Amino acid sequence: MTLSPKMRTRMTVFWMLLPTFLILIGFYLFPTLYNLELSFSDITLLKLKKGGDFVGTTNYTEFLTSSSFRDIAINTVFWLTAISVSVRIVLGLLFALLLNSKFLKSMRLTTIARLMLLVPWATPPVVAVIAWRWLFDPTYGPINSWLISSGLISDPIAFTANLATVWPAIITIIVWNTTPLIGVSLLAALQTIPEDLNEAAAIDGANRWQQFRFITLPYLMPTISVLTLMSVIWTFNNFVYVWLTTGAGPGTFTNVLATEVYMKAFIDLRIGYSAAIGVSMAVVMAFFGAMYFRYFGLTEMQDKVG
């Protein structure tokens, strides 16, 4: 049997795409839909074989009206996402501006700075948490021993167990690990700003702040928005930093949506309930995802290949 060239090409495309389709369906589409189904059932890890019974929206109403919902939502939205993303954008911007300043450029510090940024960037999150837990450690940690030897405090502070310091501690770890990406991206964007724009503005009498406000910032805005949106999406459902730093503790003080999903499924063994939390998260994420697609995503990749 011989196939026409057109059919042959079709067959080739089919076979070449098949593995990708299998992955997309098997590991993205199917689990998402299955998770949706689970969220309407009372399935637990103990009756996995039998499966759960349909319970309607019970899981959702239980979660949304539970006493812990408010705290979890605030922790996730305010601390984990809003604060940590803002801090890393601001710090990344400051660092990029610093490296782009005439004086530091003339000192040829940019290459060294790139290497410096590489260290936290390449550090796996697990190790980032370990490094800071060591720095924060009340008995061995360097931070406590500096503070004590400089006379600022008399007793060591357990930074990751103290209610006043635990969120700042977690955010410090996230910021340390993720700011380099922001810094390097913004530096790359800064370097595309034509030099004569600022010179012309200076001749017209614009001061430094005005140059920053009306030239640099508008120029950086597209990069800042894409980085912000990306960071929000990555951080909102991040599990590893909170889990490894505090285990959602002390108590459930630093519990976020991602750790709640994990704990409900693998500690309380309530898979169905946990799935409902996951679906709620997915709805929020879908909103940000749609924003990303709308402004940056799809158009860019399709523009590239036509």
Place this chain on the structure above:
Amino acid sequence: MMKTRSTNALANGIENGALLVAFAVFAVFLLGPAFYVFKGSFENLSVSLISSDGGWTLQNYVSLFQSGYFIYVVNSLVVCITATVLACTISLFCAYCLSRFRFKGRGFVFAAIMGGQFFPWIILVNPIFIVFARTGLINSQIGLILCYTAFITPFTIYLMVGYLTTIPKSLDEAAIVDGASRFTVVTKIILPIMWPGMVAAGTFGFLQSWSEYLLALALITDNAKKTIPLGLYQYFGDVQVDWGAVMAGSVVATVPTLLLFLPLQRKLVSGLTAGATK
């Protein structure tokens, strides 16, 4: 006149000094934690808090590997390398089709690839766990490899599509006219040209899976199957942390990523924010 010039010079000096100080603060913040872990991994920490004798020792590394850390390193290498090779192979063919053909569902694949890069895996842990539990893939390296392959594929496809668009289509067409099949074109003509792009995508995929924690935590409980991120946390005992082992283990976990990251950095940034800066 002289006076304003000297005050200007002074102001400049102060400003430059401030910039240097700011740079130093950033340097300490960025490098400090890694430095302390590196330093700690060569110190004798495990005895008691006062007895730190200040000497350098390899004891942490020796006892780390004696306590079975080696198996985690091997597991991580096996899982991550296999997943990376699989993902790159799958991505090569997919990216080739996306860049060369128009077909039904092409828009869907694009959307899925962009979406897949940001997909919240925390949501997929439950369904994947159940499916794996029913098919016997819990505590299996095959299961973890499949997950990691799926996990890194969207970004490797994305990177490769970008690379493939720089390769002229006339190359493939010439070979097709000479009677080569599409499959031969990809493996014999495209692959050698885009090898640097493959290496970059592969490096990225490897790094992603190397530091993955959540899926490994949910799917692997058997100590003999654990990967480095899980293994490291073994040394955080319930009561006491074996800091010496943890530090040495952290250094072992980070050295490969640092070395791989170095050549990759620029490519990654241009890939991630290409849409915004064009």
